[in-house]
Amino acid sequence: xxxxxxxxxxxxxxxxxxxxxxxxxxxxxxxxxxxxxxxxxxxxxxxxxxxxxxxxxxxxxxxxxxxxxxxxxxxxxxxxxxxxxxxxxxxxxxxxxxxxxxxxxxxxxxxxxxxxxxxxxxxxxxxxxxxxxxxxxxxxxxxxxxxxxxxxxxxxxxxxxxxxxxxxxxxxxxxxxxxxxxxxxxxxxxxxxxxxxxxxxxxxxxxxxxxxxxxxxxxxxxxxxxxxxxxxxxxxxxxxxxxxxxxxxxxxxxxxxxxxxxxxxxxxxxxxxxxxxxxxxxxxxxxxxxxxxxxxxxxxxxxxxxxxxxxxxxxxxxxxxxxxxxxxxxxxxxxxxxxxxxxxxxxxxxxxxxxxxxxxxxxxxxxxxxxxxxxxxxxxxxxxxxxxxxxxxxxxxxxxxxxxxxxxxxxxxxxxxxxxxxxxxxxxxxxxxxxxxxxxxxxxxxxxxxxxxxxxxxxxxxxxxxxxxxxxxxxx
Amino acid sequence: xxxxxxxxxxxxxxxxxxxxxxxxxxxxxxxxxxxxxxxxxxxxxxxxxxxxxxxxxxxxxxxxxxxxxxxxxxxxxxxxxxxxxxxxxxxxxxxxxxxxxxxxxxxxxxxxxxxxxxxxxxxxxxxxxxxxxxxxxxxxxxxxxxxxxxxxxxxxxxxxxxxxxxxxxxxxxxxxxxxxxxxxxxxxxxxxxxxxxxxxxxxxxxxxxxxxxxxxxxxxxxxxxxxxxxxxxxxxxxxxxxxxxxxxxxxxxxxxxxxxxxxxxxxxxxxxxxxxxxxxxxxxxxxxxxxxxxxxxxxxxxxxxxxxxxxxxxxxxxxxx
Numbered sequence: 001x002x003x004x005x006x007x008x009x010x011x012x013x014x015x016x017x018x019x020x021x022x023x024x025x026x027x028x029x030x031x032x033x034x035x036x037x038x039x040x041x042x043x044x045x046x047x048x049x050x051x052x053x054x055x056x057x058x059x060x061x062x063x064x065x066x067x068x069x070x071x072x073x074x075x076x077x078x079x080x081x082x083x084x085x086x087x088x089x090x091x092x093x094x095x096x097x098x099x100x101x102x103x104x105x106x107x108x109x110x111x112x113x114x115x116x117x118x119x120x121x122x123x124x125x126x127x128x129x130x131x132x133x134x135x136x137x138x139x140x141x142x143x144x145x146x147x148x149x150x151x152x153x154x155x156x157x158x159x160x161x162x163x164x165x166x167x168x169x170x171x172x173x174x175x176x177x178x179x180x181x182x183x184x185x186x187x188x189x190x191x192x193x194x195x196x197x198x199x200x201x202x203x204x205x206x207x208x209x210x211x212x213x214x215x216x217x218x219x220x221x222x223x224x225x226x227x228x229x230x231x232x233x234x235x236x237x238x239x240x241x242x243x244x245x246x247x248x249x250x251x252x253x254x255x256x257x258x259x260x261x262x263x264x265x266x267x268x269x270x271x272x273x274x275x276x277x278x279x280x281x282x283x284x285x286x287x288x289x290x291x292x293x294x295x296x297x298x299x300x301x302x303x304x305x306x307x308x309x310x311x312x313x314x315x316x317x318x319x320x321x322x323x324x325x326x327x328x329x330x331x332x333x334x335x336x337x338x339x340x341x342x343x344x345x346x347x348x349x350x351x352x353x354x355x356x357x358x359x360x361x362x363x364x365x366x367x368x369x370x371x372x373x374x375x376x377x378x379x380x381x382x383x384x385x386x387x388x389x390x391x392x393x394x395x396x397x398x399x400x401x402x403x404x405x406x407x408x409x410x411x412x413x414x415x416x417x418x419x420x421x422x423x424x425x426x427x428x429x430x431x432x433x434x435x436x437x438x439x440x441x442x443x444x445x446x447x448x449x450x451x452x453x454x455x456x457x458x459x460x461x462x463x464x465x466x467x468x469x470x471x472x473x474x475x476x
Numbered sequence: 477x478x479x480x481x482x483x484x485x486x487x488x489x490x491x492x493x494x495x496x497x498x499x500x501x502x503x504x505x506x507x508x509x510x511x512x513x514x515x516x517x518x519x520x521x522x523x524x525x526x527x528x529x530x531x532x533x534x535x536x537x538x539x540x541x542x543x544x545x546x547x548x549x550x551x552x553x554x555x556x557x558x559x560x561x562x563x564x565x566x567x568x569x570x571x572x573x574x575x576x577x578x579x580x581x582x583x584x585x586x587x588x589x590x591x592x593x594x595x596x597x598x599x600x601x602x603x604x605x606x607x608x609x610x611x612x613x614x615x616x617x618x619x620x621x622x623x624x625x626x627x628x629x630x631x632x633x634x635x636x637x638x639x640x641x642x643x644x645x646x647x648x649x650x651x652x653x654x655x656x657x658x659x660x661x662x663x664x665x666x667x668x669x670x671x672x673x674x675x676x677x678x679x680x681x682x683x684x685x686x687x688x689x690x691x692x693x694x695x696x697x698x699x700x701x702x703x704x705x706x707x708x709x710x711x712x713x714x715x716x717x718x719x720x721x722x723x724x725x726x727x728x729x730x731x732x733x734x735x736x737x738x739x740x741x742x743x744x745x746x747x748x749x750x751x752x753x754x755x756x757x758x759x760x761x762x763x764x765x766x767x768x769x770x771x772x773x774x775x776x777x778x779x780x781x782x783x784x785x786x787x788x789x790x791x792x793x794x795x796x797x
Contacts, residue, residue: 008605011567014526016603040602043523043593043640047647053794059783060791063639063674066527110533118565127574128557128564155548159534159767166765166772172534173527173675176780184738184779194772297596367739445567456525 002033003438008040010448012115014067015455016041017414019448021430023438030438035423035430037414039306039455049404054080054373054396058178061392061406065456066173067110070103070165071385072406073178075392079381080180083396084371088244091367092182094357097240097250098195099169099177100383101354105202106161106172107386107452108320108347109210112340113154116449119442120217121147133440138220147216150209157205164198167191182368187361195358199351206348214344218337228336228447230429232259233314234322235266235412237391239384240353250353251346251384254326255311259334263326266311268380271391273407274308274418277301285310285419288405289380289393308415308424309407317425318388318412319452320346339450373399385409387452413451426451515689516584518575518620519560522601522613523640523652524590527675528631529562536766537679539686550682554689558584561603572606575620582623585688589630591637592617592658595651614658621659626688627668629655630681635670635700636788656700670700674785679762680705699788706786708756718782719744719752721760738779745776749797751784752776 001024008018022034049060058076062069074096081088088096121144122137123129139147162172168185169175177185185191218225238253254263272285279297286292288309296302310316317334320343324330329349330342377396384390388409395403415424423431426448435441519529535547551557557564559575566574578584590613593600598614605611621627632638634655641652656668671680683705687694695703697711707715724730724744735743746753759782763771775782784790 006605007568009561009567009571009603011561011564011571014562016521016561016601018602018605040599041523042600043650043652045639047649048639048643048791053796056791056795059795060639063525063527066525066530066675069525069527114563123565124552126552126556128551128560131565152548155533156546159536159547162534163765163767163772168778170773170775170778170780171764173525173530174785176775176783177778179738179780182739184781185773186739186741186779188741194769197769297599368737370737 013453017455023435030435032430032433035427037426038304042305049401051400054401062174068385069173070100071390074100074383075381075390077178077180079379079392083377083379086181086371088182089366091365093244094361095168095183101350102165104350104386105347106158108343109154109158111452113151119446123148133442135440135442167195181371187363189363199355203351211344214340224336227433228429229334230425232334233257233316234325235316236323236326237382237389251323251327261331270312276419277416278307288407304416306415308418309412315425318409336450387454410454514556516556516558516578518584519587522590523593524633528589531675532678532681535678535682545682572604579623583625586620586624587628588634588655591633591652593650593652600650621662627659629670631676632672632674632790635672642791672786706756718755745781750781752782755782755784757786
């Protein structure tokens with residue numbers, strides 16, 4: 001007998017997500033046979049940018065997301081650097097990377113302990129930790145208690161990671177130091193010293209606590225190496241430019257299809273967005289610099305406010321596993337546990353790189369080259385947020401922003417079906433997941449959380465009434 | 477052996493065996509501590525970015541008369557956080573039921589983060605499904621205002637609408653209204669306290685929670701902000717703005733040469749567009765990202781300028797001059 005279930009709200013994510021699943025028994029195994037990911041929030045950001053001074057873009061777009069504001073700041077200033085034709089000093093490149101890298105470390109620690117471990121352990125018997133579905137707990141009592149004590153320790157450690165982010169970023173969320181032409185903050189020696197103090201505490205935590213904790217879960221839940229695979233299509237825009245011309249990056253750009261171990265070069269022109277199953281008027285799939293979105297709700301076949309971005313008309317998973325896979329750092333497999341393990345290993349890789357970068361700063365060197373605003377320009381900026389690929393596209397006319405578009409990571413991962421009926425990556429990853437107890441399908445939460453969804457960026461803009469022009473921001 | 481919530485925190489932060497306690501014992505401890513005096517918080521997210529929740533996780537503040545307070549302190553010792561979708565273990569109907577149970581009991585603090593989208597019958601922000609009914613943010617506030625002891629609006633989006641409400645009226649495509657406006661359309665007499673900021677400083681939020689626990693009267697300005705945190709010339713002609721309190725102000729011993737471009741340390745940023753002269757907060761003295769070694773930075777010290785994020789008209793017009 002088929003069972004329909006809705007999980008709304010999906011908690012321990014950022015933003016509002018509703019997952020509808022269908023459970024049935026196939027070949028004697030009770031499992032998920034269908035899944036729909038429904039994003040329920042939209043706001044207006046691009047319209048607010050239209051007519052603004054282009055230099056304001058990072059301040060406005062950072063506020064799309066309280067969890068990954070740094071990546072939006074980075075995408076915005078890279079975009080503006082291109083539009084303005086300005087080269088940035090080495091100090092600025094390094095500080096941008098240090099602030100973004102610190103946000104990666106903070107976000108990954110937050111994700112594992114605060115958002116994911118409650119799927120596997122018993123926390124304190126009080127809100128907010130009271131367990132919903134205390135099923136399939138496999139850790140011993142001592143292991144469970146130790147992991148929860150690490151959860152509480154992580155509250156302090158992630159706070160310190162945010163302090164580290166603010167050393168150069170100014171504050172977080174919404175760091176004010178990102179600016180086209182460079183960076184506003186200076187790498188004074190006491191800041192370099194303070195950054196070293198924090199990174200020297202964070203690296204041992206990642207090595208000696210975070211990674212072993214993920215490995216402990218992996219040893220107790222080995223079946224989760226075979227759950228939540230999905231398509232095996234992975235994509236990364238690349239991040240952490242190692243020179244101002246971006247000829248090399250700490251994590252490379254590229255994509256793979258069907259679990260291939262040979263990454264291919266990415267062509268940004270192959271990105272398109274589909275709307276046939278989104279609450280937008282049907283239109284041909286279009287590149288983000290071209291697409292139109294006219295809201296239509298209710299709509300036959302539509303079930304989400306998210307569009308469906310595709311590359312070469314294929315769904316792609318983005319995030320730490322995609323980055324580490326494309327870069328050749330992690331190719332063990334594609335699953336719930338592989339996402340957690342690659343995320344933890346990426347945290348270490350980025351933290352160790354930052355320890356090198358911070359000492360390459362020149363405390364008295366320049367940080368900023370003043371750009372000249374062009375009358376018109378068209379450009380884009382690509383980077384990676386902790387949870388995946390982030391792109392901003394813009395147009396400038398009369399020295400003002402005339403168009404702004406964002407596709408954020410969770411738009412890729414949590415997209416609905418596309419024009420060809422292909423489910424989004426999370427939807428596909430859920431299908432086939434075995435369910436022990438249909439009343440308490442903890443397995444579904446574990447698969448969802450492995451993607452680290454962030455729906456705060458569901459900021460489609462709609463102008464109701466006669467004017468139906470719609471600008472869209474994706475999810476991050 | 478009598479144990480307290482603070483012992484519990486020690487237990488958690490030290491190690492599993494430091495106090496010789498098991499989680500089973502802690503469960504009994506919790507039952508004993510779930511008495512009166514610990515306020516229940518229901519924390520809802522609307523048209524915002526959840527950055528105020530993230531900011532709150534950074535709490536490390538000395539708050540008289542209670543002393544040093546951290547996020548773990550607040551969660552474990554000070555409040556019963558019955559609903560907060562980013563951190564709560566429960567999901568789906570179980571989570572919604574916790575909010576419904578708190579509603580029936582009444583007397584909770586309703587924390588609102590994010591403005592209220594009213595267009596499309598509120599469906600610009602669907603926060604849950606209750607039974608088979610879609611629950612919008614707007615409807616949830618409707619349901620929860622009546623039995624709330626007080627409404628705490630956290631962040632500029634909740635307090636004033638913020639970025640989603642900014643720009644010309646026609647730009648407000650989801651019909652966002654501020655939470656105080658929406659709450660007072662339901663119950664004009666309901667007490668609402670605004671803690672603005674983009675994000676709200678965690679110490680400001682904790683200060684508000686502590687005042688509520690201590691049952692202290694909180695003086696508010698015309699924008700419903702506590703004057704203790706956001707004292708301004710509307711209520712006190714002697715109140716100083718950020719510029720007047722800024723260490724970079726030449727009148728306060730700052731460099732008489734003003735900044736002419738970015739990246740010039742210790743110089744006043746007013747010629748670049750700094751909004752310190754029209755902004756009232758305690759940022760120049762409190763600064764941001766406090767920890768064991770003191771605060772790390774703030775918007776002016778990184779030359780990023782004050783952009784007036786606590787003010788009702790934020791984000792306003794062009795940021796740079």
